[in-house]
Amino acid sequence: MLSTVLIVILILMLLGALPTWGYSSGWGYGPGGIVGTILVIVVVLALLGRI
Known part of the structure; x- marks a missing residue:
């Protein structure tokens, strides 16, 4: 349960940090x-059962 919530939050942070949005274009x-790397690490840990 915790890993699912963490993955969803990281995906939302990744979408918010993309430079296509007006406030983050600079x-x-x-x-x-950075957020994508953290997301990959969390997904790997979740698949291994460490989270």
Whole structure:
């Protein structure tokens, strides 16, 4: 249950950090890449049963 909620929150953060939105157009791809990396790590840990 906790891993599902965490994955959903990270996906929403990833969508919010994409540079296609008006408020984040000056940020570049840095925040999206960081959140995407964290999302991949959490998904791998969830699949391994560590979370």
